[in-house]
Amino acid sequence: MTGWLGPEEWAAVALSLRVAFWATLVSLPLGLWVAMLLARGRFRGREALNVVVHLPLVLPPVVVGYLLLETFSPAAPVGRALASIGVEVAFRWTGAALAAAVMGFPLMVRAIRLAIEAVDPRLEQAAATLGASRVRVFVTITLPLALPGVLAGAVLCFAKAMGEFGATITFVSNIPGETRTLPSAIYAFLQQPGGEGAALRLVVVSVAVAALALVASEALARAMTRRVGS
């Protein structure tokens, strides 16, 4: 594959895979928790939480990038606090992962929430009467039954993270080897004279990764549904 892709192109693909992987992995526990809150929680501010979670879906990505920059730049309080414990995100690949996670989060939460809402709460009640604590009910009943939706949510988040451009380039710029993800690289190659070939190869990779992710998630969901049976 490295023979077919130039080193610069390969670096962009590898970086995007890494960014998308970490963005998905780190958001998953939070996504599960927020989806559970939205699906089953009865508390004040549920609607507000719903709006905040979904904002990145409808805001211009540049705005999200700008807000991230304002929050996490070393000059801002949050950025300073993070820097003091050795975590730096501005203009780093970790920042690209953060931007990708924020943009992919609503898609993930949406899918997981729908899956959790589809789990019959009467089964959860039955588990509770058998002595299962809330945590055990979630781990042994809710989560397994919602698993196809959870996987779908993770795949959607991963795909979104692979393709995130606006918020990433605004927040962490387009530094080769550090923050030049696949879409940023395609954009950069298109700006260079004679870069069309590289851009085209990356476009092919993008399409392939996206298609593969979709096929994999469908297959997983089918396998899960079979396993759950009914």
Added chain:
Amino acid sequence: MSLEVAIRHRLGGMELVADFSASAGVTALFGHSGAGKTTVVGAVAGLVRPDAGRIVLDGEVLFDAEAGTDLPVHRRRFGYVFQDARLFPHMTVRRNLLYGAGGDAGLGRVCDLLGIGGLLSRRPGTLSGGEQARVAIGRALLSQPRMLLMDEPFASLDQARKEEILPYLERLRDEAGIPILYVSHAVEEVARLADTLVVLDSGRVVRAGPAAALFADPGLAPALGPRAAGAVIPGRVEAQHEDGLTEVAVSGGRLLLPRIDAGAGAALRIRIAAQDVMLSLSRPERVSALNILPATIAELHPGQGPGVMVQCRCGEDLILARITRRSAEGLALAPGQSCYAVIKSVAVARGDVGQAQIVPPGRV
């Protein structure tokens, strides 16, 4: 073992006031649909939070509205068998059964009791309704509950499936030694299973007490509904006859009933619906009914409409006969009078006869 319930709860436009206690054996919460039975059981299990009152099990306060006590569902340790079996679809029968169990020590015994040993590796989706209900009962039993709560476990089953499971419940009552709070609106089920009866009507407990005594109480008929009224008497299988009848000894004589699959000597409880009992002042002759028991009238209870509920003493047991007021006046029936209770054999359906190791308490 004793469960004390004293709760009030607003339920739509109805005020539910439930005040009763349940102890060893089967306590049946009986009432029509919408009487509030499921809400009461939900409150006991902790699934419904009553507006006011207390629920105490063996001195442990599970719920106390005033003190703010509300033990969470998973710490109350009731085995709840729901109307719909609610088996976990992603687990095998075996994992369902063991979900609330500490280990698989009791698995073999429960499988034998309920006849589900052959289903262990199956998925709930592949089971019949009757099998699902039995697995649900086994799962609740294996969670080592302090008491079983059964909320119309047969509601979604047809008569044949019901007949398939009722004997298992009778064994459960007689062998497992675990107290059961049993919710039902089906009088045959309650008659077969209950030791203690709590009758709920429009959110109120109208009567509570030993089942045999209440079923023989003519004054309870309006609450049960005239067609559901009928005494439950103990009996013992005497002999099987070749023409498909089973001879049963009761305290007042002998009954011939449609074939009951039980060996000679087996203890039974037999429900005799009040509307299936005729009264005659002289011993009827050349009549098709096979069962004619000498009886003494104990009490007449006129209801609304054309019927009268007559309580008769037959040997040591009380039975009920529902006749018209016109007949009662025509025969000039009065307490203390001798008569004959005439019961058609075929009127006692298979579902009206239960097996019992324990003779129902509360003979009056």
